[in-house]
Amino acid sequence: MGLLLPLSVLYPPITSGQRPLFDEQFERLLAALDDLHTAASEGTLAALTTLSHRELIGWLNDLIYTASETLDELADHGGETSGFPPPLTVLRRSEIDQRRK
Secondary structure, eight states, rough: OOOOOHHHHHHOOOOOOOOHHHHHHHHHHHHHHHHHHHHHHHHHHHHOOOOOOOHHHHHHHHHHHHHHHHHHHHHTOOOOTTTTSSOOOOOHHHEEEEEEE
């Protein structure tokens, strides 16, 4: 497992005239998230990153927001995602527990 680096370091902005290697970038992003999930599950986050829990939560919320906005944009422009999958709602654990009661 490597260090969790800011996305701007892993994925520098694409300048005009360059073709994005998005498939590789997307694979690296998913691998980084998988590594993060594994470390969080195993309690070994300190071996993966020096970011605090608060910073990690901020990054993850930013990723979730950006992914959700991208899905909305794709749906608005008649992309393949129209109506599928159904919209997701991210709930904090306390909200989930309240809904179960």
